[in-house]
Amino acid sequence: MTVPVIDAHQHYWKIAAQDQPWRESHHGAIAQDFEPADLAPLLAAAGIDGTVVMQSVDEPEENDRLAAYATDDTVLGIVSWLPVKDPAAASAELDRRELPKHVGVRCLVADDPMHWLASRDIRALFADIARRGLAWDVVPITDAQIRNVTALAEAVPDLRIVVDHLGRPPIDSGGWEPWAGNVARLAGNPNVSVKVSIGINVLSAWAAWDASGVEPFVDHVADLYGADRLLAASNWPVVLLRTDYATAWHDLRGMLFARFDDPAERAAVLGGAAVRVYGLDRFVPAGPVVG
Numbered sequence: 001m002t003v004p005v006i007d008a009h010q011h012y013w014k015i016a017a018q019d020q021p022w023r024e025s026h027h028g029a030i031a032q033d034f035e036p037a038d039l040a041p042l043l044a045a046a047g048i049d050g051t052v053v054m055q056s057v058d059e060p061e062e063n064d065r066l067a068a069y070a071t072d073d074t075v076l077g078i079v080s081w082l083p084v085k086d087p088a089a090a091s092a093e094l095d096r097r098e099l100p101k102h103v104g105v106r107c108l109v110a111d112d113p114m115h116w117l118a119s120r121d122i123r124a125l126f127a128d129i130a131r132r133g134l135a136w137d138v139v140p141i142t143d144a145q146i147r148n149v150t151a152l153a154e155a156v157p158d159l160r161i162v163v164d165h166l167g168r169p170p171i172d173s174g175g176w177e178p179w180a181g182n183v184a185r186l187a188g189n190p191n192v193s194v195k196v197s198i199g200i201n202v203l204s205a206w207a208a209w210d211a212s213g214v215e216p217f218v219d220h221v222a223d224l225y226g227a228d229r230l231l232a233a234s235n236w237p238v239v240l241l242r243t244d245y246a247t248a249w250h251d252l253r254g255m256l257f258a259r260f261d262d263p264a265e266r267a268a269v270l271g272g273a274a275v276r277v278y279g280l281d282r283f284v285p286a287g288p289v290v291g
Contacts, residue, residue, distance in 0.1 A: 003267040004049035006076060007249070008274040009164060009197050009233030011056045012036060012069050018057050026204070027241060034237045036072040042236075042245040043074055049271070050076035052233075052278060054137065058083070058107050063099060070100040077103035077278050079137050085116055087125040094132065103278035104135035104162065113144035117152045126156045133279050135160040139199065141168045146182040153189035160277050161192045165199030165235065169217040172205035180220055187224035193277050194221050196252055196269070197233035200241070209243035211251035218255045227265035231274045232256060 013020070014033045043051070053075050055062050066078040082105035083089045116122055129136060136159060140149040153161055163186060169179045186192045196218055206213075221230060232252055239248045256269045275281050 004076075004271045004275070005047055006232075006271040006274040006280070007043070007048050007051040007234050007236070008231035008278075009054055009195050010039065010051050010236040011054055011238065012039075012065075013056055014065075017065065018059070018062065020057055027200075029240050030237050036069060036074055039236065039245070040072075040074055046246060046249050048249070050074050052077045052079060052103065052274060052280075054079045055081040055106055057081070060093060060096070063093070063097075067097070067099050075101060076280050076283050077101050079104035079106050079135070079278075081105070081107055082129075083107060084122065084125060084129075084136070087119075087121045090125055091128070094128075101283050102134065103280060103283075104137055104160075105129060106137040106164075109138060109140075109145070111142055111145075113142065114140070114148045115144070117148040123152065123155055126152060126159050130156060130159040135162050135278055137162045137164055139164045139168055140182070140186070141179075143178060143182070146185055150185055150189065153186070153192050157189075157191055159191060161189070162231070162277060163192060163194045164233075165195060165197050165202075166217055166221060167194065168199050168201055171198075171202045171210075171213050171217060179217075183221060184224055187221075187229075190229075192225075193229040193231060193273060194225050195231045195233040196221070196256060197235040198239060198248070199235065200238050203235075203238060203241040206242050209247065209251075211255070214251075215255055215258075218252075219259060222256070222259040227260050227262075227268040228273055228276070230256070230269045231277065232270050 012034050053069055058081050063080045066080055069075055070078050078101050080099055082093055084107055140146050167183045234248050236245050257266055260266050
């Protein structure tokens with residue numbers, strides 16, 4: 001059976017259509033529109049079969065925009081916005097419309113300790129999210145966030161949780177703890193997976209793209225999660241703050257292939273894990289065998 005190559009995390013947006021409060025004045029390289037037609041030739045050149053498109057702002061209109069992007073053949077799945085802190089509003093948004101290629105939900109949590117994850121109503125919401133076949137993307141970075149996400153993973157074992165951007169390791173500062181211990185705690189839950197991608201915090205702090213600085217962190221999550229729970233992801237167009245798409249994908253792919261030399265493991269990190277975690281087999285075409 002062939003396994004498609006999937007970029008598991010990228011964005012599209014039109015600047016005039018949405019306010020992006022996370023985008024700062026020094027982010028000029030991404031202060032423009034990014035559409036499927038811009039990415040399609042880059043995907044073809046890199047040998048990538050399709051992508052998972054992520055929400056980038058917290059508002060219902062974002063989901064309508066994602067639904068429009070889902071009509072593109074390169075889009076294999078969309079991860080929508082969902083106000084998970086408010087179960088009633090979240091349920092209403094889930095029922096508001098049936099999104100095409102809907103595979104997951106996310107909202108931007110920043111440094112919110114997320115103590116509300118212990119609420120009975122919110123855990124019931126996440127159980128419903130799991131029943132709908134949706135994953136939850138999140139970036140837990142503080143000790144409190146790690147504790148609360150870990151407890152949720154244990155309480156709702158059918159919920160597939162995806163930690164974005166390696167869990168935001170301190171790559172720019174050269175630190176290690178508490179990040180290393182936190183991702184290890186999360187790894188104890190088999191329903192937690194990790195995206196091998198670089199977040200905006202690191203990209204903003206770097207003076208230039210530094211693949212070698214990422215390698216120890218990729219090695220650590222590779223040891224903890226294995227190929228079946230790692231998803232290769234570009235974070236395009238945010239990654240354009242420091243490098244082009246081809247370089248980012250080549251370098252991340254190289255780091256993963258340095259750790260996994262078995263063809264089945266390579267196929268997993270470059271697409272198989274994304275198919276499993278997001279249930280993309282509902283939408284994804286067959287792709288080439290990764291070797």
